[in-house]
Amino acid sequence: MARIVADRLTIEFPLYHMGARSLKKRLLSKASVRVQTDDSNRVVVAALRDLDFRIERGERVALVGSNGAGKTTLLRTIAGIYEPVGGELTVEGEIGSLIDPGAGMDGDSTGRENIRLRGLYRGMDEAAIAALETDVAAFSDLGEFLEVPTRGYSAGMGIRLAFAMATAMAPQILLMDEWFLAGDANFMQKAEARLHTLVNNADILVIATHDFEIARRWCTRAIRLNAGRIIADGPVDEVLAAMEASPAAVEAPAE
Numbered sequence: 001m002a003r004i005v006a007d008r009l010t011i012e013f014p015l016y017h018m019g020a021r022s023l024k025k026r027l028l029s030k031a032s033v034r035v036q037t038d039d040s041n042r043v044v045v046a047a048l049r050d051l052d053f054r055i056e057r058g059e060r061v062a063l064v065g066s067n068g069a070g071k072t073t074l075l076r077t078i079a080g081i082y083e084p085v086g087g088e089l090t091v092e093g094e095i096g097s098l099i100d101p102g103a104g105m106d107g108d109s110t111g112r113e114n115i116r117l118r119g120l121y122r123g124m125d126e127a128a129i130a131a132l133e134t135d136v137a138a139f140s141d142l143g144e145f146l147e148v149p150t151r152g153y154s155a156g157m158g159i160r161l162a163f164a165m166a167t168a169m170a171p172q173i174l175l176m177d178e179w180f181l182a183g184d185a186n187f188m189q190k191a192e193a194r195l196h197t198l199v200n201n202a203d204i205l206v207i208a209t210h211d212f213e214i215a216r217r218w219c220t221r222a223i224r225l226n227a228g229r230i231i232a233d234g235p236v237d238e239v240l241a242a243m244e245a246s247p248a249a250v251e252a253p254a255e
């Protein structure tokens with residue numbers, strides 16, 4: 001059973017380059033509710049603050065909000081890339097993520113080796129790995145580039161391989177950032193059909209996007225973030241209509 005539950009989930013990023021006594025630090029801490037000093041007197045950005053939500057099986061959720069609102073940070077936290085500094089996040093279900101094209105990819109290994117590594121990591125047997133290899137090779141259409149270390153790929157090639165790998169295995173929870181739209185038009189046509197199958201088979205979908213059309217097309221619920229806090233959570237049409245009526249959200253006050 002897939003489920004994501006956040007209970008006062010908080011994520012902070014330390015800003016290491018600021019010295020303990022810097023003037024900049026004192027000024028920033030006074031002027032901003034997001035740049036703060038933590039208990040160890042380090043300067044931190046409060047990327048997500050006290051988030052409470054539940055996402056249950058069958059839900060299709062769009063994370064929306066302006067630049068720096070926390071959408072990508074939340075996706076990465078659900079994917080297990082960042083550890084909460086406060087609160088709790090419970091994720092039940094196998095995750096497939098289309099967040100960073102390069103994530104989980106070894107740049108020194110070829111495309112083909114990366115496919116095999118992913119299969120091994122997932123505990124697949126040799127027959128399943130061979131099937132995965134055939135499927136990803138056909139879908140990504142990388143030809144001889146499949147034999148080249150992925151470090152040498154263009155951005156578009158990296159996206160093709162990452163997309164083909166992530167969508168070859170049906171995850172229960174599918175996390176997507178809108179980078180996948182960066183594919184060229186031909187690839188996107190192919191990608192959409194595959195994405196539909198994947199989304200229909202996934203128990204939970206979470207997309208971070210600025211694009212209302214994408215949110216309306218793929219999602220039923222929207223969570224609006226602003227300055228690291230949830231300021232709206234409900235049916236996608238209602239949340240987006242409110243955003244259209246009032247695009248500039250007010251900075252949430254510090255507690």
Ligand SMILES: Nc1ncnc2c1ncn2[C@@H]1O[C@H](COP(=O)(O)OP(=O)(O)OP(=O)(O)O)[C@@H](O)[C@H]1O
Pocket residue numbers: 013014045046047065066067068069070071072073074208
């Ligand atoms: N690795 C990091 N180190 C330091 N600060 C970070 C890091 N990642 C994100 N942040 C900060 O956390 C906040 C939230 O960023 P995030 O990328 O999650 O926003 P977003 O809503 O995805 O924005 P965008 O729409 O611009 O992609 C920002 O203030 C950002 O500067």
